[in-house]
Amino acid sequence: MKLYDYPGAPSPRKVRLYVAEKGLTIPTVEVDLRAQAQQAPEFLAKNPGGTVPVLELDDGTFLTETLAICRYLEGVHPEPNLMGSNPKEAALVLMWHDIVTLEGYLALNEALRNGHPAFKGRALIGPKSYEQIPALAERGKQRAAAFFDRLDAHLSAQRYLATDRFSYADIVCYVTVEFAPRATRSNPIEGRPALERWRDEIAARPAIAAAG
Amino acid sequence: MKLYDYPGAPSPRKVRLYVAEKGLTIPTVEVDLRAQAQQAPEFLAKNPGGTVPVLELDDGTFLTETLAICRYLEGVHPEPNLMGSNPKEAALVLMWHDIVTLEGYLALNEALRNGHPAFKGRALIGPKSYEQIPALAERGKQRAAAFFDRLDAHLSAQRYLATDRFSYADIVCYVTVEFAPRATRSNPIEGRPALERWRDEIAARPAIAAAG
Numbered sequence: 001m002k003l004y005d006y007p008g009a010p011s012p013r014k015v016r017l018y019v020a021e022k023g024l025t026i027p028t029v030e031v032d033l034r035a036q037a038q039q040a041p042e043f044l045a046k047n048p049g050g051t052v053p054v055l056e057l058d059d060g061t062f063l064t065e066t067l068a069i070c071r072y073l074e075g076v077h078p079e080p081n082l083m084g085s086n087p088k089e090a091a092l093v094l095m096w097h098d099i100v101t102l103e104g105y106l107a108l109n110e111a112l113r114n115g116h117p118a119f120k121g122r123a124l125i126g127p128k129s130y131e132q133i134p135a136l137a138e139r140g141k142q143r144a145a146a147f148f149d150r151l152d153a154h155l156s157a158q159r160y161l162a163t164d165r166f167s168y169a170d171i172v173c174y175v176t177v178e179f180a181p182r183a184t185r186s187n188p189i190e191g192r193p194a195l196e197r198w199r200d201e202i203a204a205r206p207a208i209a210a211a212g
Numbered sequence: 213m214k215l216y217d218y219p220g221a222p223s224p225r226k227v228r229l230y231v232a233e234k235g236l237t238i239p240t241v242e243v244d245l246r247a248q249a250q251q252a253p254e255f256l257a258k259n260p261g262g263t264v265p266v267l268e269l270d271d272g273t274f275l276t277e278t279l280a281i282c283r284y285l286e287g288v289h290p291e292p293n294l295m296g297s298n299p300k301e302a303a304l305v306l307m308w309h310d311i312v313t314l315e316g317y318l319a320l321n322e323a324l325r326n327g328h329p330a331f332k333g334r335a336l337i338g339p340k341s342y343e344q345i346p347a348l349a350e351r352g353k354q355r356a357a358a359f360f361d362r363l364d365a366h367l368s369a370q371r372y373l374a375t376d377r378f379s380y381a382d383i384v385c386y387v388t389v390e391f392a393p394r395a396t397r398s399n400p401i402e403g404r405p406a407l408e409r410w411r412d413e414i415a416a417r418p419a420i421a422a423a424g
Contacts, residue, residue: 048362049311049315057300061300061304063303063304063307064307064311065306065307065310065311067306067307067310068303068304068306068307068310069303071299071302071303071306072299072300072302072303074299075298075299075300075302075303076299086287087283087284087285087286087287087288088269088273088284088287090283090284090287091275091280091281091283091284091287092273092275092280094277094279094280094283095275095276095277095279095280098277098279098280099261099276099277102318103261103338106314106318124351124355126315128354128355128358130351130354130355133345133347133348133351135345135347135348136345136347136348139336139342139345142340142342143336143340143342146340150260
């Protein structure tokens with residue numbers, strides 16, 4: 001097994017934190033996103049989507065998409081359980097994964113990639129060139145703010161995001177919250193006390209603190 | 213158990229086809245999207261995201277997000293297996309679910325909701341009003357076309373989308389392909405023979421044909 005990774009990017013960070021919480025060690029290969037190595041033909045042969053992370057299995061299969069990679073690892077290393085131990089828990093983990101991804105993470109990506117000069121001509125992740133849409137950067141910020149409000153309200157009634165214990169949904173959400181200042185130049189925990197309480201608790205977990 | 217549904221919308225259709233393939237019968241409540249019933253306070257109390265489908269469990273839990281709803285049903289009715297019967301299959305189903313959703317389904321929604329006069333002021337699903345961004349409608353069409361090219365190439369080498377048998381990923385992709393003509397005014401199967409072969413095969417499945 002081999003993980004294609006890049007230290008500065010938020011999606012592979014979700015996998016790294018998940019691997020740390022599982023107590024696993026997986027050999028990694030760095031794909032230099034600054035040098036556009038994810039667009040090189042030899043990498044696109046592994047993942048036509050041109051994204052990291054990618055998990056190469058021992059049988060030569062390339063798994064792409066963060067959720068799928070973690071789902072594979074959950075299957076082969078079931079303990080500690082991070083994706084739910086009964087149908088309701090498993091559904092709640094996926095539900096919050098999707099809410100965080102669609103309402104929060106994608107909105108932050110819209111804000112960053114359509115607003116920052118470094119992403120000119122690369123407004124979307126992937127091998128195709130797309131021009132920035134400034135109105136989408138603005139909408140991304142608004143949408144992310146609405147998502148963080150929803151999150152703050154939710155976390156004022158629940159210790160963890162999806163179930164009554166720590167799960168993969170917390171990892172995905174934590175990386176999203178940590179990504180926000182870079183994407184929108186404002187910190188979502190300001191003025192959102194429940195979100196701040198939760199963020200501090202996740203950050204203090206030994207595996208998260210060690211993996212960074 | 214009770215499913216909040218709307219016959220004309222693509223997301224709840226994914227659940228309906230999944231339920232049909234499982235051979236289940238679940239009582240449904242129609243949420244009239246044309247009358248904006250998904251934005252009414254009594255519905256937002258069930259799902260603050262303001263979307264259908266929603267599955268109400270017997271313990272009063274409301275599950276939102278299509279994938280989460282189907283994952284719950286897979287857990288309580290494991291056969292026939294539609295989400296993978298080993299870690300690699302389960303990962304591949306989620307991987308293709310996410311590729312279809314992020315590259316295809318969201319692109320089609322961008323094209324439809326930012327381009328069609330019926331969605332003026334409602335460019336995003338959910339309770340908040342967002343103005344249309346015409347450049348995003350155009351980008352959505354281009355992005356959807358690139359996705360359908362990728363799909364056609366993939367299906368020229370594989371009978372089914374994710375694994376060597378029919379899965380939930382095929383359902384999600386089928387609804388996405390069927391949604392495309394309405395969203396972009398062009399049919400993705402034209403000029404994509406592998407996609408057409410696959411579409412015809414999925415459409416002819418008895419449960420799919422019966423559920424519509």
